[in-house]
Amino acid sequence: GAGVSQSPSNKVTEKGKDVELRCDPISGHTALYWYRQSLGQGLEFLIYFQGNSAPDKSGLPSDRFSAERTGGSVSTLTIQRTQQEDSAVYLCASSFGEGTQYFGPGTRLLVL
Amino acid sequence: QQQVKQSPQSLIVQKGGISIINCAYENTAFDYFPWYQQFPGKGPALLIAIRPDVSEKKEGRFTISFNKSAKQFSLHIMDSQPGDSATYFCAARRADSSYKLIFGSGTRLLVRP
Secondary structure, three states: OOOOEEEOOOEEEEOOOEEEEEEEEOOOOEEEEEEEOOOOOOEEEEEEOOOOOOOOOOOOEEEEEEEEEEEOEEEEEOOOOOOHHHEEEEEEEEEEOOOOOEOOOOOOOOOO | EEEEEEEEOOEEEOOOEEEEEEEEEEOOOOOEEOOOOOOOOOOEEEEEEEEOOOEEEEEEEEEEEEEEOOOOOEEEEEEOOOOHHEEEEEEEOOOOOOOOOEOOOOOOEEEOO
16 A cells, blocks of 8 residues: 655755645554654654644744644645755654554755 | 663674664653664664563564663664664654654664675
């Protein structure tokens, strides 16, 4: 079956531009997570969606970052006014409730 | 404040040897400890996981050892193979904190033929 998919796979942008990253979770999964992986580092939690509950935004590093999940399925992570320190791999994961988190391949973002 | 500390940063093992990666945590509220394997250009994939009421879990060549009193857990890869060469992440999760995973910094494993 289809896993978690993310698009684009790579994104190069100029400092100050806005970017949108997309995540398609596994069908039927109720929970969706965004993580960020900086070069040579572990994964850093950004945001969590579970059903119709209010999202846990506690990991978002600044107000330039936002995310939404439409219809309980697809999610978009938006970074406004990108900075060079935003360069990283952005990973999306989904799970059925508290079950195993399945990760997508990530979007590699490079801010010039 | 890093809540899960992982070591070593990198590890080189000969084929057939045992690879050992260690993690330590601080928060006693963690109730689930997974290990993820990541190949270059791919997302992490769950390898094996353990809960704190068990001291050891084995799946094939992979074993987690868990020491609740010391707040430490480790991954042992027996009979390591070149195909095991990847980056390994330990993680921890609190049931009362949106099930988000707190990851260690990763261990890059290279298994020489």
